[in-house]
Amino acid sequence: MRRTLPRLAGVAVASCAAVAFLTAADTRKPTTEWLVRPSEAARVARVEAGLAPATLPGEEPRHLSVQQWMELYGVPGLSVAVFEKHALVWAKTYGVKQAGGTEPVTIDTLFQSASISKPVTALAAMRYAEQGKWSLDADINDKLVSWKVPENDFTKEQKVTLRRLLSHSAGLTVSGFPGYPVDAPRPTVQQILDGAKPANTGPVRVDLVPGTKTRYSGGGTTVVQLMMMDQLKKPFPQIMKETVLAPLGLKHSSYEQPLPPALAAMTATATRGDRTSVGGRWHVYPEMAAAGLWTTPSDLARIAIEVSKAKAGTSKRVVSQAMAKQMLTKQSETFGIGFQVWDGTDRFGHGGSNEGFRALLVAFADSGSGMALMANSENGDLLIERVGASITAEYGWKPFKEQLQEPLVMTADLLARLKGADAVLTWYEARHKAGPAEGLSPGILNQVGYSLLWAGKVPDALKVFEANVKHYPADANAYDSLGEAYLKAGKNPEAILNYKKSLELDPKNTNAVRMLEKLGARP
Incomplete structure (x- = not known):
């Protein structure tokens, strides 16, 4: 399945009865809210009132609430967190954990962050690079033990390095992963990298000269996962907990795949584009570094805040100022190390798209501001774009506002x-x-x-x-x-x-x- 508009991943089309819905009464209310100060409630209300209207050719624009947009797009649950000046200022949730259910989403409900897992993995990799465990620019095969990147004509002169892997410029294949049903056999990391059964993706191989082109590769991040496991001799979730999650106090985040029962009970259920729940509630991702992080928008906000503080030199709980600056400096056409970065701005972030989940993290390093949004639906991108645009307008994040005009x-x-x-x-x-x-x-x-x-x-x-x-x-x-x-x-x-x-x-x-x-x- 190939898409040409990755920011707006799959949306399901409801019946024409949705026209009547646009005039229906809005009865569903947000379930939970956290505010740093009571005055922040007014800004939240303006965000909710400022959603771009439904605009059809030849018709008057129709303004809908967050809940009405959720109903129209078939998104059961949405969770949002906003931060300013290096501090979380509000978090709010809407809807339910499972399509057709009644249990509300709360600010502690876990969602799959999908590809936002990659920059968080990069934080851990950079911490150990700073400690001298490995180099950013040496041949990654020097540190791989249980598997090696197969050499070929493309790697004769230029090698696959950690810097290139984390900036999507290593020339490796396999852009993303569909995950595995909870009751399906799951491959080892080595089987994933070789495309060997029961892996459901092709082999991860170099088919471009490393360092010559930016091409998104979840396969490359999976190579990083194996290298870290080989070198540190620990399960990947433990590495990430010890290196990033625990130091930042992220109690509602885990790379464990599948989740242990206690955390699984706190999760939202993945929802397909046709509004049905994914069998088994969600897919499992042994490609943990690339797609395995379960978390909340508030925890994602805390990660972005830490990166901004590190760049400013006011915190070094994970990486130093020098390393943070490297992460937020372009290493390839569109990426720093782990994070996507934008020319002419201090903006950094990443999006996420797993089976039945969508997520977005956007931050501005110099002001320590930004937002994280997560939805338990394959239609979530459409809702996230609309809510994100309203947040952007309210907080005046002009570099991002230009990116979110109605396409x-x-x-x-x-x-x-x-x-x-x-x-x-x-x-x-x-x-x-x-x-x-x-x-x-x-x-x-x-x-x-x-x-x-x-x-x-x-x-x-x-x-x-x-x-x-x-x-x-x-x-x-x-x-x-x-x-x-x-x-x-x-x-x-x-x-x-x-x-x-x-x-x-x-x-x-x-x-x-x-x-x-x-x-x-x-x-």
């Missing part, structure tokens, strides 16, 4: 959600006639197509994906997505044709190769 994909999603696939295609055709300056891209219809596909509306999804390849006949990902929709519809010959077309346009499309092999067709 066209939001309009397309609302049209599909409220009026159906035909309405989206009619709107898209009208804009397309105005030319490329209108800001359209194949990612917009691709996103809506997956929305429909995940909601079980396969014929509508096919209609949208087919329109996408019509508009963008040279886009490999459009054909890849259409192939997936045909596969979902049980039309294997059509799926094979589209995967082959995608591979013809993009010979490096490993997903198409894997799917063709699965379908018994030669790539």
